[in-house]
Amino acid sequence: xxxxxxxxxxxxxxxxxxxxxxxxxxxxxxxxxxxxxxxxxxxxxxxxxxxxxxxxxxxxxxxxxxxxxxxxxxxxxxxxxxxxxxxxxxxxxxxxxxxxxxxxxxxxxxxxxxxxxxxxxxxxxxxxxxxxxxxxxxxxxxxxxxxxxxxxxxxxxxxxxxxxxxxxxxxxxxxxxxxxx
Amino acid sequence: xxxxxxxxxxxxxxxxxxxxxxxxxxxxxxxxxxxxxxxxxxxxxxxxxxxxxxxxxxxxxxxxxxxxxxxxxxxxxxxxxxxxxxxxxxxxxxxxxxxxxxxxxxxxxxxxxxxxxxxxxxxxxxxxxxxxxxxxxxxxxxxxxxxxxxxxxxxxxxxxxxxxxxxxxx
Amino acid sequence: xxxxxxxxxxxxxxxxxxxxxxxxxxxxxxxxxxxxxxxxxxxxxxxxxxxxxxxxxxxxxxxxxxxxxxxxxxxxxxxxxxxxxxxxxxxxxxxxxxxxxxxxxxxxxxxxxxxxxxxxxxxxxxxxxxxxxxxxxxxxxxxxxxxxxxxxxxxxxxxxxxxxxxxxxxxxxxxxxxxxxxxxxxxxxxxxxxxxxxxxxxxxxxxxxxxxxxxxxxxxxxxxxxxxxxxxxxxxxxxxxxxxxxxxxxxxxxxxxxxxxxxxxxxxxxxxxxxxxxxxxxxxxxxxxxxxxxxxxxxxxxxxxxxxxxxxxxxxxxxxxxxxxxxxxxxxxxxxxxxxxxxxxxxxxxxxxxxxxxxxxxxxxxxxxxxxxxxxxxxxxxxxxxxxxxxxxxxxxx
Numbered sequence: 001x002x003x004x005x006x007x008x009x010x011x012x013x014x015x016x017x018x019x020x021x022x023x024x025x026x027x028x029x030x031x032x033x034x035x036x037x038x039x040x041x042x043x044x045x046x047x048x049x050x051x052x053x054x055x056x057x058x059x060x061x062x063x064x065x066x067x068x069x070x071x072x073x074x075x076x077x078x079x080x081x082x083x084x085x086x087x088x089x090x091x092x093x094x095x096x097x098x099x100x101x102x103x104x105x106x107x108x109x110x111x112x113x114x115x116x117x118x119x120x121x122x123x124x125x126x127x128x129x130x131x132x133x134x135x136x137x138x139x140x141x142x143x144x145x146x147x148x149x150x151x152x153x154x155x156x157x158x159x160x161x162x163x164x165x166x167x168x169x170x171x172x173x174x175x176x177x178x179x180x181x
Numbered sequence: 182x183x184x185x186x187x188x189x190x191x192x193x194x195x196x197x198x199x200x201x202x203x204x205x206x207x208x209x210x211x212x213x214x215x216x217x218x219x220x221x222x223x224x225x226x227x228x229x230x231x232x233x234x235x236x237x238x239x240x241x242x243x244x245x246x247x248x249x250x251x252x253x254x255x256x257x258x259x260x261x262x263x264x265x266x267x268x269x270x271x272x273x274x275x276x277x278x279x280x281x282x283x284x285x286x287x288x289x290x291x292x293x294x295x296x297x298x299x300x301x302x303x304x305x306x307x308x309x310x311x312x313x314x315x316x317x318x319x320x321x322x323x324x325x326x327x328x329x330x331x332x333x334x335x336x337x338x339x340x341x342x343x344x345x346x347x348x349x350x351x
Numbered sequence: 352x353x354x355x356x357x358x359x360x361x362x363x364x365x366x367x368x369x370x371x372x373x374x375x376x377x378x379x380x381x382x383x384x385x386x387x388x389x390x391x392x393x394x395x396x397x398x399x400x401x402x403x404x405x406x407x408x409x410x411x412x413x414x415x416x417x418x419x420x421x422x423x424x425x426x427x428x429x430x431x432x433x434x435x436x437x438x439x440x441x442x443x444x445x446x447x448x449x450x451x452x453x454x455x456x457x458x459x460x461x462x463x464x465x466x467x468x469x470x471x472x473x474x475x476x477x478x479x480x481x482x483x484x485x486x487x488x489x490x491x492x493x494x495x496x497x498x499x500x501x502x503x504x505x506x507x508x509x510x511x512x513x514x515x516x517x518x519x520x521x522x523x524x525x526x527x528x529x530x531x532x533x534x535x536x537x538x539x540x541x542x543x544x545x546x547x548x549x550x551x552x553x554x555x556x557x558x559x560x561x562x563x564x565x566x567x568x569x570x571x572x573x574x575x576x577x578x579x580x581x582x583x584x585x586x587x588x589x590x591x592x593x594x595x596x597x598x599x600x601x602x603x604x605x606x607x608x609x610x611x612x613x614x615x616x617x618x619x620x621x622x623x624x625x626x627x628x629x630x631x632x633x634x635x636x637x638x639x640x641x642x643x644x645x646x647x648x649x650x651x652x653x654x655x656x657x658x659x660x661x662x663x664x665x666x667x668x669x670x671x672x673x674x675x676x677x678x679x680x681x682x683x684x685x686x687x688x689x690x691x692x693x694x695x696x697x698x699x700x701x702x703x704x705x706x707x708x709x710x711x712x713x714x715x716x717x718x719x720x721x722x723x724x725x726x727x728x729x730x731x732x733x734x735x736x737x738x739x740x741x742x743x744x745x746x747x748x749x
Contacts, residue, residue, distance in 0.1 A: 033682070033683075034441065034682070035590055060568050060569070061568050061571060062571055063571070063683075063685070063692070063694065063711060064683075064694060064696065064709070064711045066696065066709045068698055068706075068707045069707070072700075072706075073698075073700055073706060075679070088696070088709075090683055090694070090696070090711070094568075094582075094584065099589070099590070100683070102683065121569055121570075121571070122566075122569050122570050122720075122723075123569060123570045123571030123716055123719065123720075125719060126715060126716075126719045127715075134405075147398075148397060148398055149397065149398035149401040149748055149749075150265070150300070150398060150401065151264060151265045151398075154264075158299050158300070158403065158406055159405060159406055163299070163406075164299070165297070165298060165299065165403075165406055165407070165409075165410050166297060166298065166299060167298070167299030167300070168299075170264060170299065171264055171299060171300065171301060171302055171303060172303075172307070219371065221378050221399070221400055221744065222400060222422065222425060222744065222745050223421075223422050223425035223506055223507065223745070226425055226426065226469070226506060227505070227506060229469075229473075229488070230488065230491070230492070230495070230505075233472075233484065233485055233488030233489075233492075234485045234486075234488045234489045234492065235488070235489070235492045248371070248372065248373040260400075261400060261402055261422075263398075263399060263400060263401050263402065263748075265398050265399050265401065266370065266378060266399045266400065269370055269371060269399070273371060295418060295419065295422075296402050296403065296407065296419075296422075298402060298403030298406055298407055299403055299406065300401050300402060300403050301402055301403065318507055319506055319507065321505065
């Protein structure tokens with residue numbers, strides 16, 4: 001169900017307890033969701049937390065990496081110090097009860113960098129490329145960070161909220177010659 | 182077939198027909214259109230259905246699918262064309278030998294369909310001369326067969342494809 | 352080539368495979384670096400069918416977006432419809448009546464059959480078995496006619512609504528479906544006799560494009576491609592949704608994770624889908640086919656045209672600022688689509704349109720893992736591996 005209730009000490013899942021013990025203040029928020037937990041962690045500790053989840057808690061399957069542009073969602077902006085973007089990881093484990101975990105990392109617009117997790121999951125490669133393509137978030141340590149869905153010479157990041165749905169005229173007047181076909 | 186049967190004598194017994202070269206060529210051309218299927222999305226699945234067991238496009242002489250543009254004379258654009266794909270499509274069209282016909286299959290190829298977004302070409306006719314448009318999202322196989330027959334009718338009449346008219350006018 | 356058996360020459364050649372190639376199933380592109388006939392490096396490119404689905408989700412309301420999900424995995428649109436409305440319903444915190452859940456399961460399994468059939472046809476076609484293509488399309492046409500009678504469309508079905516389905520099953524549905532699942536295993540047997548022990552088919556697929564289960568998990572593979580490596584993971588079992596826990600079916604697994612195993616797993620899944628369909632038909636509950644909560648579900652068309660209350664309800668649901676408005680929050684909901692885990696991550700700001708709709712497509716991960724399976728193999732295996740993965744460009748590029 002959708003109701004995300006505040007977790008009290010006694011009934012919270014073991015995974016969450018472990019994370020709280022290890023990361024303490026770095027966890028900015030935590031809630032229970034269907035079949036798992038959701039945590040918000042600051043950027044400095046994001047890699048360490050994901051590494052801990054992968055190696056020690058057996059979250060071996062990276063379901064998804066994406067981002068949300070919170071620039072029109074006032075409540076989220078206020079809560080996380082006006083960080084415009086929220087990078088969202090979904091993880092899954094084949095063992096244990098808390099099968100799913102969602103890790104969110106706020107990223108400020110003036111410092112659009114976040115460590116890449118490609119060392120932990122090979123599947124992160126294209127997901128990070130897509131997030132870079134669509135939002136312009138740079139993943140540090142990514143070996144091949146270039147556009148994936150849009151053409152190489154495309155300018156802008158389409159899934160940002162300030163990008164118009166119908167584009168900026170690129171679909172009527174694009175350059176045939178520049179394309180690498 | 183549009184052939185004129187000449188007056189027969191008793192010796193030839195109706196075995197001679199007279200016609201013009203153009204008509205014979207067009208007759209052959211119309212019954213052996215070789216399509217180049219540029220299938221990208223949902224419409225390509227219906228195009229496959231048209232070619233397969235139930236609808237069987239070969240009844241109209243168009244089953245010889247050629248994935249090499251240099252061997253085909255009918256381009257079927259079926260599916261969404263993005264700004265990344267359009268140069269590829271243009272190049273494929275350019276590689277086809279004259280005369281060449283273009284069918285724009287489905288709403289996305291003809292006008293963008295439901296996808297009025299930053300990346301989708303709102304109609305391939307901005308960049309290619311389209312002879313027959315097929316409405317529908319996706320069109321039924323019968324619609325594609327009808328479009329092929331439209332092209333055949335144009336050929337029978339001896340009409341040039343729109344692409345060559347553009348070329349001659351320029 | 353020189354010297355007969357000599358495969359490598361030491362000289363590299365770059366081969367551009369796609370985006371317009373018969374075996375790429377639409378718009379995939381792979382740049383292959385070859386040494387003789389063996390693949391040294393493969394670089395897949397995607398984005399040739401990028402349509403802006405996720406951006407569109409921020410501008411359409413929740414019911415309008417169902418139409419867009421049809422066009423994502425166009426081999427099995429009903430599975431997409433299903434996965435998407437399930438995500439919205441979970442965001443809303445509602446559960447649909449049992450009959451509706453069964454109808455959705457029926458349609459999802461029928462579309463799984465349709466998806467696997469088309470995969471079978473094209474994968475076999477790529478390796479030169481043309482008759483299999485015709486056989487599978489013969490069966491698919493029967494499914495098309497069931498879909499058409501139920502939803503009104505062959506391909507772009509848009510059958511589900513937030514809170515139910517837009518109309519009940521038609522009168523002869525049970526007969527048609529039973530007829531199909533009785534005859535289908537026989538038809539599948541024809542394919543088995545043509546392919547399963549066929550020397551050419553086995554040579555072309557056995558041991559080709561193998562991936563270990565650890566690598567498969569690391570790359571994020573799901574669905575038949577993961578199960579072919581031996582991991583018995585199926586979301587219908589692991590996280591049952593929409594009454595799947597009430598059905599008795601097996602999860603087929605492979606051992607080697609190669610193209611041949613992927614083929615066998617998919618073949619067996621079709622038989623299991625038939626089992627699920629038979630059980631669903633046997634136990635199809637009576638009752639309403641969709642939620643009778645007028646705040647969420649559109650009223651019946653006859654109601655909207657015939658009664659003023661129905662008209663008002665219809666009007667309120669389709670108007671901006673009314674209708675389906677999930678509370679503020681976010682949810683990730685995954686379903687087992689024919690290709691694997693199809694997830695929808697929806698962020699709601701409390702309005703009638705999604706704030707962010709993220710689609711987690713299974714094909715994206717399968718295509719990403721392609722170099723791992725190709726490198727070191729032969730160039731002709733590229734087609735076999737690509738065919739066995741069933742990468743759908745529509746959901747790959749969105």
